[in-house]
Amino acid sequence: MTAKRPLIAVLTGAGISTDSGIPDYRGPAGLWQRDPAAQQLVTIGPYLADPDVRRRAWLMRRDAGALTAEPNAGHLALVELERSGLPVRVLTQNVDGLHQRAGMPARKVLELHGTAREVECVRCHVVAPTAEALERVAAGEPDPACRDCGGVLKPRTVMFGEALDPVVLQQADAVTKACDLFIAVGTSLQVYPVAALPQIALESGARLVVVNGEPTPFDEAADEVIREPISTALPALVRRLVAGRF
Template sequence: MKNYIDVLKGYLKEAKKVVIFTGAGVSTDSGIPDFRSPSGLWSKYNPEDFYFHRFLTSESSRKTYWKMYKEFFKALHQAKPNAAHHACKILFDIGKLYCVITQNVDGLHQEAGIPEELVLELHGNARKVRCLSCGKNYTSVEIEKWLERGIEIPLCEDCGGLLKPATVSFGQSLPQDVLKKAEFCAHTCDLLIAAGSSLTVYPAAGIPLLAKRSGAKVVIINLEPTAYDDSVDLCIRENAGFILMETLKDLS
Protein backbone atom coordinates (compact mmCIF):
# COMPACT_ATOMS: atom_id res chain seq x y z
CA MET A 1 0.00 0.00 0.00
CA LYS A 2 2.84 2.39 0.81
CA ASN A 3 4.09 2.08 -2.77
CA TYR A 4 0.65 3.06 -4.12
CA ILE A 5 0.56 6.08 -1.84
CA ASP A 6 4.07 7.13 -2.86
CA VAL A 7 3.17 6.91 -6.55
CA LEU A 8 -0.03 8.88 -6.05
CA LYS A 9 1.83 11.44 -3.95
CA GLY A 10 4.28 11.88 -6.82
CA TYR A 11 1.44 12.46 -9.26
CA LEU A 12 -0.13 15.04 -6.94
CA LYS A 13 3.15 16.90 -6.42
CA GLU A 14 3.57 17.31 -10.18
CA ALA A 15 -0.07 18.12 -10.94
CA LYS A 16 -1.44 21.63 -11.20
CA LYS A 17 -5.01 20.85 -12.31
CA VAL A 18 -6.46 17.93 -10.34
CA VAL A 19 -9.95 16.65 -11.08
CA ILE A 20 -11.59 14.42 -8.48
CA PHE A 21 -14.34 12.24 -9.97
CA THR A 22 -16.52 10.77 -7.23
CA GLY A 23 -19.12 8.02 -7.13
CA ALA A 24 -21.40 6.43 -4.55
CA GLY A 25 -18.52 4.68 -2.76
CA VAL A 26 -17.31 8.06 -1.52
CA SER A 27 -20.58 8.90 0.23
CA THR A 28 -21.38 5.52 1.76
CA ASP A 29 -18.88 6.33 4.54
CA SER A 30 -21.20 9.22 5.42
CA GLY A 31 -24.19 6.91 5.72
CA ILE A 32 -25.64 7.72 2.29
CA PRO A 33 -27.13 4.53 0.82
CA ASP A 34 -25.93 3.52 -2.61
CA PHE A 35 -28.15 2.09 -5.31
CA ARG A 36 -26.37 -0.77 -7.04
CA SER A 37 -24.66 -2.80 -4.32
CA PRO A 38 -26.32 -6.04 -3.11
CA SER A 39 -27.74 -4.11 -0.13
CA GLY A 40 -28.37 -0.90 -2.08
CA LEU A 41 -31.68 0.81 -2.71
CA TRP A 42 -32.39 -1.18 -5.87
CA SER A 43 -32.51 -4.31 -3.71
CA LYS A 44 -35.60 -2.80 -2.03
CA TYR A 45 -37.27 -1.09 -4.98
CA ASN A 46 -37.95 -1.88 -8.62
CA PRO A 47 -35.85 0.46 -10.78
CA GLU A 48 -38.63 0.42 -13.40
CA ASP A 49 -40.69 2.62 -11.07
CA PHE A 50 -38.02 5.32 -11.25
CA TYR A 51 -38.10 6.08 -14.95
CA PHE A 52 -39.06 9.68 -15.60
CA HIS A 53 -42.01 8.81 -17.83
CA ARG A 54 -43.39 6.54 -15.09
CA PHE A 55 -43.07 9.38 -12.59
CA LEU A 56 -45.09 11.62 -14.92
CA THR A 57 -47.78 9.12 -15.85
CA SER A 58 -48.24 6.70 -12.93
CA GLU A 59 -49.56 7.70 -9.51
CA SER A 60 -48.42 4.33 -8.16
CA SER A 61 -44.86 4.96 -9.38
CA ARG A 62 -44.89 8.44 -7.84
CA LYS A 63 -45.90 6.95 -4.49
CA THR A 64 -43.05 4.44 -4.73
CA TYR A 65 -40.64 7.18 -5.80
CA TRP A 66 -41.46 9.36 -2.81
CA LYS A 67 -41.42 6.38 -0.43
CA MET A 68 -37.83 5.77 -1.47
CA TYR A 69 -36.95 9.45 -1.19
CA LYS A 70 -38.45 9.62 2.30
CA GLU A 71 -35.90 6.98 3.29
CA PHE A 72 -33.13 8.69 1.33
CA PHE A 73 -33.86 12.14 2.79
CA LYS A 74 -33.54 10.79 6.33
CA ALA A 75 -30.02 9.53 5.59
CA LEU A 76 -29.17 12.65 3.59
CA HIS A 77 -30.04 15.08 6.36
CA GLN A 78 -28.05 13.13 8.95
CA ALA A 79 -24.97 12.77 6.74
CA LYS A 80 -21.74 14.68 7.30
CA PRO A 81 -18.73 14.97 4.99
CA ASN A 82 -16.17 12.20 5.47
CA ALA A 83 -12.44 11.84 4.84
CA ALA A 84 -12.82 11.78 1.05
CA HIS A 85 -14.77 15.04 1.04
CA HIS A 86 -12.26 16.65 3.40
CA ALA A 87 -9.40 15.48 1.17
CA CYS A 88 -10.98 17.33 -1.76
CA LYS A 89 -11.16 20.44 0.42
CA ILE A 90 -7.45 20.11 1.25
CA LEU A 91 -6.65 19.95 -2.47
CA PHE A 92 -8.69 23.12 -2.92
CA ASP A 93 -6.91 24.84 -0.03
CA ILE A 94 -3.45 24.08 -1.45
CA GLY A 95 -4.45 25.32 -4.89
CA LYS A 96 -4.42 22.05 -6.80
CA LEU A 97 -8.13 21.28 -7.19
CA TYR A 98 -9.39 22.02 -10.70
CA CYS A 99 -12.90 20.76 -9.96
CA VAL A 100 -14.91 17.92 -8.48
CA ILE A 101 -17.02 15.95 -10.93
CA THR A 102 -19.53 13.87 -9.01
CA GLN A 103 -22.17 11.27 -9.73
CA ASN A 104 -23.49 11.79 -6.20
CA VAL A 105 -26.58 13.85 -5.42
CA ASP A 106 -25.97 14.52 -1.72
CA GLY A 107 -24.22 17.92 -1.79
CA LEU A 108 -21.56 16.75 0.66
CA HIS A 109 -18.69 18.25 -1.33
CA GLN A 110 -20.24 21.68 -0.83
CA GLU A 111 -20.87 20.86 2.84
CA ALA A 112 -17.14 20.17 3.16
CA GLY A 113 -16.36 23.65 1.87
CA ILE A 114 -15.80 23.25 -1.87
CA PRO A 115 -17.23 26.29 -3.69
CA GLU A 116 -20.46 25.55 -5.54
CA GLU A 117 -18.97 26.53 -8.90
CA LEU A 118 -16.24 23.89 -8.59
CA VAL A 119 -18.65 21.00 -7.96
CA LEU A 120 -20.07 19.60 -11.20
CA GLU A 121 -23.08 17.47 -10.25
CA LEU A 122 -23.73 15.21 -13.22
CA HIS A 123 -26.84 13.64 -11.68
CA GLY A 124 -28.22 16.70 -9.91
CA ASN A 125 -28.72 17.49 -6.23
CA ALA A 126 -31.31 15.82 -3.99
CA ARG A 127 -31.25 18.71 -1.52
CA LYS A 128 -33.21 20.73 -4.07
CA VAL A 129 -36.81 19.98 -5.07
CA ARG A 130 -38.51 21.71 -7.97
CA CYS A 131 -42.04 22.03 -9.32
CA LEU A 132 -42.15 20.54 -12.81
CA SER A 133 -44.92 22.97 -13.81
CA CYS A 134 -44.07 26.44 -12.48
CA GLY A 135 -40.45 25.93 -11.44
CA LYS A 136 -40.89 26.90 -7.79
CA ASN A 137 -38.02 25.62 -5.66
CA TYR A 138 -38.24 23.85 -2.32
CA THR A 139 -35.61 22.35 -0.02
CA SER A 140 -35.42 18.65 0.73
CA VAL A 141 -35.81 19.53 4.43
CA GLU A 142 -39.21 21.11 3.70
CA ILE A 143 -40.38 18.16 1.65
CA GLU A 144 -39.17 15.61 4.18
CA LYS A 145 -41.45 17.27 6.75
CA TRP A 146 -44.39 16.89 4.35
CA LEU A 147 -43.58 13.21 3.85
CA GLU A 148 -43.28 12.68 7.60
CA ARG A 149 -46.76 14.19 7.99
CA GLY A 150 -48.12 11.46 5.74
CA ILE A 151 -48.26 13.23 2.38
CA GLU A 152 -47.56 10.49 -0.17
CA ILE A 153 -47.14 12.65 -3.29
CA PRO A 154 -46.01 16.24 -2.61
CA LEU A 155 -47.57 18.87 -4.88
CA CYS A 156 -46.62 22.49 -5.45
CA GLU A 157 -48.26 24.93 -3.04
CA ASP A 158 -48.53 27.57 -5.76
CA CYS A 159 -49.83 25.69 -8.79
CA GLY A 160 -50.55 22.10 -7.71
CA GLY A 161 -47.90 20.75 -10.07
CA LEU A 162 -45.77 17.68 -9.48
CA LEU A 163 -42.70 18.17 -7.33
CA LYS A 164 -39.51 16.24 -8.03
CA PRO A 165 -36.02 16.29 -6.55
CA ALA A 166 -33.56 18.07 -8.85
CA THR A 167 -31.88 14.79 -9.73
CA VAL A 168 -31.58 12.92 -13.01
CA SER A 169 -33.97 9.98 -13.23
CA PHE A 170 -33.75 7.08 -15.66
CA GLY A 171 -34.85 8.37 -19.04
CA GLN A 172 -33.75 11.95 -18.36
CA SER A 173 -30.72 13.50 -20.02
CA LEU A 174 -27.83 14.76 -17.95
CA PRO A 175 -27.72 18.56 -17.67
CA GLN A 176 -25.81 19.43 -20.83
CA ASP A 177 -24.11 22.53 -19.44
CA VAL A 178 -22.71 20.53 -16.52
CA LEU A 179 -21.66 17.65 -18.77
CA LYS A 180 -19.85 20.01 -21.15
CA LYS A 181 -17.98 21.64 -18.26
CA ALA A 182 -17.03 18.20 -16.92
CA GLU A 183 -15.76 17.08 -20.32
CA PHE A 184 -13.78 20.31 -20.71
CA CYS A 185 -12.16 19.86 -17.29
CA ALA A 186 -11.35 16.23 -18.06
CA HIS A 187 -9.82 17.29 -21.37
CA THR A 188 -7.65 20.01 -19.80
CA CYS A 189 -6.64 18.55 -16.41
CA ASP A 190 -3.27 16.92 -15.77
CA LEU A 191 -4.47 14.41 -13.14
CA LEU A 192 -7.87 12.80 -12.64
CA ILE A 193 -8.61 10.63 -9.62
CA ALA A 194 -11.76 8.51 -9.88
CA ALA A 195 -12.80 7.67 -6.33
CA GLY A 196 -15.54 5.31 -5.19
CA SER A 197 -17.11 4.77 -8.60
CA SER A 198 -17.85 1.50 -10.36
CA LEU A 199 -17.61 3.43 -13.65
CA THR A 200 -20.62 1.67 -15.12
CA VAL A 201 -23.13 4.52 -15.53
CA TYR A 202 -22.79 6.41 -18.80
CA PRO A 203 -22.08 8.99 -20.04
CA ALA A 204 -20.47 9.92 -16.72
CA ALA A 205 -18.29 6.79 -16.66
CA GLY A 206 -16.54 7.85 -19.87
CA ILE A 207 -15.07 11.00 -18.33
CA PRO A 208 -11.96 9.39 -16.77
CA LEU A 209 -11.04 7.84 -20.12
CA LEU A 210 -11.49 11.22 -21.80
CA ALA A 211 -8.88 12.59 -19.40
CA LYS A 212 -6.56 9.67 -20.18
CA ARG A 213 -6.91 10.15 -23.93
CA SER A 214 -6.18 13.85 -23.45
CA GLY A 215 -2.84 13.14 -21.77
CA ALA A 216 -3.68 13.29 -18.07
CA LYS A 217 -2.60 10.76 -15.49
CA VAL A 218 -5.64 8.80 -14.31
CA VAL A 219 -5.96 6.98 -10.99
CA ILE A 220 -8.83 4.75 -9.88
CA ILE A 221 -9.43 4.24 -6.15
CA ASN A 222 -12.28 1.81 -5.60
CA LEU A 223 -12.91 -1.19 -3.37
CA GLU A 224 -14.20 -3.29 -6.28
CA PRO A 225 -12.70 -3.84 -9.76
CA THR A 226 -13.85 -1.64 -12.63
CA ALA A 227 -13.79 -2.23 -16.37
CA TYR A 228 -11.09 0.43 -16.73
CA ASP A 229 -8.55 -0.82 -14.19
CA ASP A 230 -6.12 -1.93 -16.91
CA SER A 231 -6.48 1.30 -18.88
CA VAL A 232 -5.31 3.78 -16.25
CA ASP A 233 -1.97 4.73 -14.72
CA LEU A 234 -2.69 3.51 -11.19
CA CYS A 235 -5.44 1.39 -9.65
CA ILE A 236 -5.85 1.15 -5.87
CA ARG A 237 -8.41 -1.22 -4.32
CA GLU A 238 -8.81 0.54 -1.00
CA ASN A 239 -11.12 3.00 0.73
CA ALA A 240 -10.85 6.28 -1.17
CA GLY A 241 -11.02 8.57 1.85
CA PHE A 242 -8.27 6.70 3.67
CA ILE A 243 -5.95 6.65 0.64
CA LEU A 244 -6.47 10.32 -0.18
CA MET A 245 -5.90 11.52 3.37
CA GLU A 246 -2.78 9.36 3.75
CA THR A 247 -1.44 10.71 0.46
CA LEU A 248 -2.09 14.32 1.42
CA LYS A 249 -0.41 14.16 4.84
CA ASP A 250 2.88 15.66 3.69
CA LEU A 251 1.48 17.68 0.80
CA SER A 252 -0.83 19.83 2.89
Protein backbone atom coordinates in the same frame (compact mmCIF):
# COMPACT_ATOMS: atom_id res chain seq x y z
CA MET B 1 8.27 32.43 -14.81
CA THR B 2 6.17 30.40 -12.37
CA ALA B 3 5.47 26.87 -13.56
CA LYS B 4 1.87 25.98 -14.27
CA ARG B 5 0.34 24.03 -11.40
CA PRO B 6 -1.25 20.75 -12.49
CA LEU B 7 -5.03 20.65 -12.61
CA ILE B 8 -6.60 17.75 -10.72
CA ALA B 9 -10.07 16.53 -11.71
CA VAL B 10 -11.81 14.23 -9.23
CA LEU B 11 -14.83 12.23 -10.35
CA THR B 12 -16.78 10.94 -7.37
CA GLY B 13 -19.51 8.33 -7.26
CA ALA B 14 -21.70 6.73 -4.62
CA GLY B 15 -18.77 4.93 -2.99
CA ILE B 16 -17.42 8.11 -1.44
CA SER B 17 -20.65 8.66 0.50
CA THR B 18 -21.30 5.17 1.85
CA ASP B 19 -19.32 5.96 5.02
CA SER B 20 -21.77 8.83 5.55
CA GLY B 21 -24.59 6.29 5.71
CA ILE B 22 -25.83 6.77 2.14
CA PRO B 23 -26.08 3.40 0.35
CA ASP B 24 -24.65 2.94 -3.11
CA TYR B 25 -26.68 1.58 -6.02
CA ARG B 26 -24.62 -0.80 -8.14
CA GLY B 27 -22.24 -2.36 -5.64
CA PRO B 28 -22.60 -5.95 -4.41
CA ALA B 29 -24.82 -4.74 -1.56
CA GLY B 30 -26.24 -1.78 -3.48
CA LEU B 31 -29.86 -0.71 -3.56
CA TRP B 32 -30.50 -2.07 -7.05
CA GLN B 33 -29.11 -5.47 -6.01
CA ARG B 34 -31.25 -5.65 -2.87
CA ASP B 35 -34.42 -4.24 -4.42
CA PRO B 36 -34.41 -4.10 -8.24
CA ALA B 37 -37.98 -2.73 -8.23
CA ALA B 38 -36.73 0.38 -6.46
CA GLN B 39 -35.19 1.59 -9.72
CA GLN B 40 -38.62 2.58 -11.02
CA LEU B 41 -38.88 5.08 -8.15
CA VAL B 42 -36.15 7.11 -9.84
CA THR B 43 -37.27 6.52 -13.44
CA ILE B 44 -39.03 9.55 -14.91
CA GLY B 45 -41.79 7.72 -16.83
CA PRO B 46 -43.26 5.69 -13.95
CA TYR B 47 -42.66 8.57 -11.55
CA LEU B 48 -44.78 11.01 -13.55
CA ALA B 49 -47.45 8.48 -14.52
CA ASP B 50 -48.12 6.63 -11.27
CA PRO B 51 -49.07 8.34 -7.98
CA ASP B 52 -48.21 5.13 -6.10
CA VAL B 53 -44.66 5.24 -7.46
CA ARG B 54 -44.37 8.84 -6.27
CA ARG B 55 -45.70 7.92 -2.81
CA ARG B 56 -43.12 5.16 -2.49
CA ALA B 57 -40.42 7.49 -3.82
CA TRP B 58 -41.20 10.06 -1.13
CA LEU B 59 -40.96 7.37 1.53
CA MET B 60 -37.61 6.29 0.10
CA ARG B 61 -36.35 9.89 0.27
CA ARG B 62 -37.66 10.22 3.80
CA ASP B 63 -35.83 7.09 4.92
CA ALA B 64 -32.62 7.56 2.92
CA GLY B 65 -31.16 10.15 5.28
CA ALA B 66 -29.30 12.02 2.54
CA LEU B 67 -30.32 15.43 3.88
CA THR B 68 -29.05 14.69 7.39
CA ALA B 69 -25.87 12.83 6.38
CA GLU B 70 -22.53 14.32 7.35
CA PRO B 71 -19.39 14.48 5.21
CA ASN B 72 -16.81 11.79 5.93
CA ALA B 73 -13.02 11.62 5.73
CA GLY B 74 -13.12 11.20 1.94
CA HIS B 75 -15.05 14.44 1.41
CA LEU B 76 -12.85 16.26 3.92
CA ALA B 77 -9.68 15.04 2.20
CA LEU B 78 -10.74 16.69 -1.06
CA VAL B 79 -11.33 19.94 0.82
CA GLU B 80 -7.81 19.64 2.22
CA LEU B 81 -6.52 19.14 -1.32
CA GLU B 82 -8.32 22.28 -2.52
CA ARG B 83 -7.07 24.33 0.43
CA SER B 84 -3.49 23.27 -0.28
CA GLY B 85 -3.58 25.58 -3.28
CA LEU B 86 -3.52 22.88 -5.94
CA PRO B 87 -6.10 23.54 -8.68
CA VAL B 88 -8.94 21.06 -8.11
CA ARG B 89 -12.34 20.50 -9.66
CA VAL B 90 -14.82 17.91 -8.38
CA LEU B 91 -17.13 16.25 -10.89
CA THR B 92 -19.69 14.30 -8.89
CA GLN B 93 -22.34 11.77 -9.80
CA ASN B 94 -23.73 12.14 -6.29
CA VAL B 95 -26.75 14.26 -5.48
CA ASP B 96 -26.19 14.51 -1.71
CA GLY B 97 -24.34 17.85 -1.63
CA LEU B 98 -21.75 16.49 0.81
CA HIS B 99 -18.78 17.97 -1.04
CA GLN B 100 -20.15 21.46 -0.48
CA ARG B 101 -21.15 20.68 3.11
CA ALA B 102 -17.58 19.52 3.74
CA GLY B 103 -16.30 22.92 2.64
CA MET B 104 -15.55 22.53 -1.06
CA PRO B 105 -16.42 25.82 -2.81
CA ALA B 106 -19.63 25.34 -4.80
CA ARG B 107 -18.02 26.87 -7.90
CA LYS B 108 -15.50 24.01 -7.92
CA VAL B 109 -18.15 21.27 -7.83
CA LEU B 110 -20.06 20.11 -10.90
CA GLU B 111 -23.13 18.07 -9.94
CA LEU B 112 -23.50 15.87 -13.00
CA HIS B 113 -26.71 14.21 -11.80
CA GLY B 114 -28.23 17.26 -10.12
CA THR B 115 -29.10 17.71 -6.45
CA ALA B 116 -31.46 15.94 -4.06
CA ARG B 117 -31.56 18.97 -1.80
CA GLU B 118 -34.12 20.75 -3.97
CA VAL B 119 -37.34 19.80 -5.73
CA GLU B 120 -38.84 21.31 -8.86
CA CYS B 121 -42.37 21.39 -10.23
CA VAL B 122 -42.49 19.68 -13.61
CA ARG B 123 -45.26 22.06 -14.73
CA CYS B 124 -44.32 25.58 -13.58
CA HIS B 125 -40.66 24.83 -12.67
CA VAL B 126 -40.74 26.55 -9.30
CA VAL B 127 -37.92 25.31 -7.06
CA ALA B 128 -38.22 24.59 -3.32
CA PRO B 129 -36.12 22.88 -0.63
CA THR B 130 -36.56 19.11 -0.44
CA ALA B 131 -36.66 19.40 3.36
CA GLU B 132 -39.85 21.44 3.07
CA ALA B 133 -41.52 18.76 0.91
CA LEU B 134 -40.42 16.03 3.33
CA GLU B 135 -42.00 17.98 6.19
CA ARG B 136 -45.27 17.81 4.28
CA VAL B 137 -44.84 14.05 3.86
CA ALA B 138 -44.24 13.72 7.61
CA ALA B 139 -47.41 15.75 8.19
CA GLY B 140 -49.48 13.27 6.19
CA GLU B 141 -49.22 14.29 2.52
CA PRO B 142 -48.12 11.09 0.73
CA ASP B 143 -47.47 12.85 -2.59
CA PRO B 144 -46.97 16.59 -1.99
CA ALA B 145 -47.88 18.67 -5.04
CA CYS B 146 -46.56 22.07 -6.09
CA ARG B 147 -48.02 24.77 -3.84
CA ASP B 148 -48.12 27.23 -6.74
CA CYS B 149 -49.85 25.23 -9.49
CA GLY B 150 -50.62 21.75 -8.15
CA GLY B 151 -48.14 20.09 -10.48
CA VAL B 152 -45.96 17.08 -9.71
CA LEU B 153 -42.83 17.74 -7.66
CA LYS B 154 -39.66 15.85 -8.53
CA PRO B 155 -36.17 16.12 -7.08
CA ARG B 156 -33.74 18.25 -9.08
CA THR B 157 -31.83 15.10 -9.91
CA VAL B 158 -31.35 13.43 -13.26
CA MET B 159 -33.69 10.45 -13.18
CA PHE B 160 -33.38 7.40 -15.40
CA GLY B 161 -34.90 8.36 -18.73
CA GLU B 162 -33.72 11.97 -18.47
CA ALA B 163 -30.72 13.53 -20.16
CA LEU B 164 -27.91 15.18 -18.24
CA ASP B 165 -27.79 18.96 -18.31
CA PRO B 166 -25.80 19.68 -21.50
CA VAL B 167 -24.19 22.79 -19.98
CA VAL B 168 -22.92 20.88 -16.93
CA LEU B 169 -21.73 18.01 -19.14
CA GLN B 170 -19.90 20.46 -21.40
CA GLN B 171 -18.19 22.00 -18.38
CA ALA B 172 -17.15 18.55 -17.14
CA ASP B 173 -15.78 17.72 -20.58
CA ALA B 174 -13.72 20.92 -20.60
CA VAL B 175 -12.29 20.25 -17.13
CA THR B 176 -11.46 16.67 -18.10
CA LYS B 177 -9.64 17.72 -21.28
CA ALA B 178 -7.64 20.33 -19.35
CA CYS B 179 -6.65 18.23 -16.35
CA ASP B 180 -3.25 16.68 -15.74
CA LEU B 181 -4.49 14.09 -13.25
CA PHE B 182 -7.92 12.45 -13.27
CA ILE B 183 -8.96 10.60 -10.11
CA ALA B 184 -12.06 8.39 -10.19
CA VAL B 185 -13.32 7.70 -6.66
CA GLY B 186 -16.09 5.31 -5.66
CA THR B 187 -17.66 5.00 -9.09
CA SER B 188 -18.29 1.89 -11.19
CA LEU B 189 -17.47 3.85 -14.37
CA GLN B 190 -20.29 2.03 -16.13
CA VAL B 191 -22.91 4.76 -16.59
CA TYR B 192 -22.54 6.87 -19.71
CA PRO B 193 -21.95 9.62 -20.65
CA VAL B 194 -20.07 10.19 -17.37
CA ALA B 195 -18.18 6.91 -17.77
CA ALA B 196 -16.57 8.35 -20.91
CA LEU B 197 -14.71 11.01 -18.90
CA PRO B 198 -11.73 8.82 -17.89
CA GLN B 199 -11.17 7.92 -21.54
CA ILE B 200 -11.32 11.59 -22.51
CA ALA B 201 -8.75 12.35 -19.80
CA LEU B 202 -6.42 9.61 -21.01
CA GLU B 203 -6.71 10.74 -24.63
CA SER B 204 -5.88 14.27 -23.49
CA GLY B 205 -2.66 13.09 -21.84
CA ALA B 206 -3.75 12.98 -18.19
CA ARG B 207 -2.72 10.34 -15.70
CA LEU B 208 -5.53 8.24 -14.26
CA VAL B 209 -6.00 6.95 -10.72
CA VAL B 210 -8.92 4.68 -9.79
CA VAL B 211 -9.99 4.42 -6.14
CA ASN B 212 -12.76 1.84 -5.92
CA GLY B 213 -13.58 -1.30 -3.98
CA GLU B 214 -14.64 -3.25 -7.09
CA PRO B 215 -12.97 -3.59 -10.51
CA THR B 216 -13.83 -0.99 -13.14
CA PRO B 217 -13.48 -1.02 -16.94
CA PHE B 218 -10.57 1.42 -16.66
CA ASP B 219 -8.35 -0.42 -14.18
CA GLU B 220 -5.92 -1.69 -16.83
CA ALA B 221 -5.49 1.80 -18.31
CA ALA B 222 -4.94 3.48 -14.93
CA ASP B 223 -1.55 4.57 -13.64
CA GLU B 224 -2.64 3.40 -10.20
CA VAL B 225 -5.57 1.41 -8.81
CA ILE B 226 -6.33 1.67 -5.09
CA ARG B 227 -8.63 -0.90 -3.52
CA GLU B 228 -8.49 0.26 0.12
CA PRO B 229 -11.58 1.81 1.77
CA ILE B 230 -12.10 5.32 0.42
CA SER B 231 -12.17 7.02 3.83
CA THR B 232 -8.58 5.88 4.41
CA ALA B 233 -7.30 5.67 0.84
CA LEU B 234 -8.31 9.16 -0.25
CA PRO B 235 -6.73 11.04 2.69
CA ALA B 236 -3.51 9.07 2.09
CA LEU B 237 -3.57 9.91 -1.63
CA VAL B 238 -4.20 13.59 -0.88
CA ARG B 239 -1.23 13.68 1.49
CA ARG B 240 0.96 12.32 -1.30
CA LEU B 241 -0.36 14.89 -3.77
CA VAL B 242 0.08 17.82 -1.40
CA ALA B 243 3.62 16.66 -0.62
CA GLY B 244 4.39 16.38 -4.31
CA ARG B 245 5.07 12.64 -4.00
CA PHE B 246 2.83 11.45 -6.82
